[in-house]
Amino acid sequence: MTTKEIISVEAEPYAFDFSPRTCALLLIDMQRDFLEPGGFGEMLGNDVSQLRRTIAPNKRLLTKWRLRAWPVIHTREGHRPDLSDLPPAKKIRGRSKTCIGDVGPMGRILVRGEAGHDIISELYPLPSEPVIDKPGKGAFFATDLHAILQNQGIKQLIVTGVTTEVCVNTTIREANDRGYDCLVPADCVGSYFPEFQKMGLEMIKAQGGIFGWVSDSEKILAALD
Ligand code: C5J
Numbered sequence: 001m002t003t004k005e006i007i008s009v010e011a012e013p014y015a016f017d018f019s020p021r022t023c024a025l026l027l028i029d030m031q032r033d034f035l036e037p038g039g040f041g042e043m044l045g046n047d048v049s050q051l052r053r054t055i056a057p058n059k060r061l062l063t064k065w066r067l068r069a070w071p072v073i074h075t076r077e078g079h080r081p082d083l084s085d086l087p088p089a090k091k092i093r094g095r096s097k098t099c100i101g102d103v104g105p106m107g108r109i110l111v112r113g114e115a116g117h118d119i120i121s122e123l124y125p126l127p128s129e130p131v132i133d134k135p136g137k138g139a140f141f142a143t144d145l146h147a148i149l150q151n152q153g154i155k156q157l158i159v160t161g162v163t164t165e166v167c168v169n170t171t172i173r174e175a176n177d178r179g180y181d182c183l184v185p186a187d188c189v190g191s192y193f194p195e196f197q198k199m200g201l202e203m204i205k206a207q208g209g210i211f212g213w214v215s216d217s218e219k220i221l222a223a224l225d
Pocket of ligand 1: 028
């Protein structure tokens with residue numbers, strides 16, 4: 001494959017054309033506490049199967065990206081163990097009995113280094129793949145993601161992960177304002193709430209793709225083959 005080769009993926013609102021050398025696969029927050037039975041997400045009463053259906057298509061996409069040696073970046077939402085980067089407003093939001101920093105079913109909730117904060121084994125990062133530890137919902141806020149992308153000449157992102165309406169949408173909006181094109185495979189992003197999944201995707205591709213494009217993993221894989 002030459003660096004000039006362009007791949008065209010069937011997408012909405014129209015085809016997404018990308019050069020593999022300048023396009024990264026960005027996996028958002030595929031963390032144990034959000035996805036695994038017995039984790040913090042389930043403890044709050046959420047149906048984790050709504051997120052777990054994204055694991056297999058993410059795995060297929062990730063495997064293909066790795067085979068081609070194209071850029072892959074992972075993110076994790078979480079805070080320093082001393083919670084010095086946790087805004088008090090975020091800590092108390094939700095008025096839950098158990099909140100960020102407290103001991104949950106898989107260690108301290110959303111704290112770096114704890115079991116639940118780590119990425120699920122199915123999609124575990126390779127040592128060569130950057131992992132962005134982010135204290136906010138967006139992956140660009142208070143991280144070096146933009147610098148890493150700029151240094152690699154990345155202009156386009158295929159964004160997957162959880163949850164669709166929170167960290168995926170926030171990251172796509174941040175990316176959009178920084179000049180990146182984003183494609184979202186619908187089957188590779190998940191929400192605990194089906195209506196938010198639907199609207200989270202609608203909002204991205206509305207108005208001629210105001211924040212980006214929506215497709216699915218099969219269409220991306222078909223374009224690569
Ligand atoms: C993410 C959240 N990753 N829902 N976090 O979306 O709090």
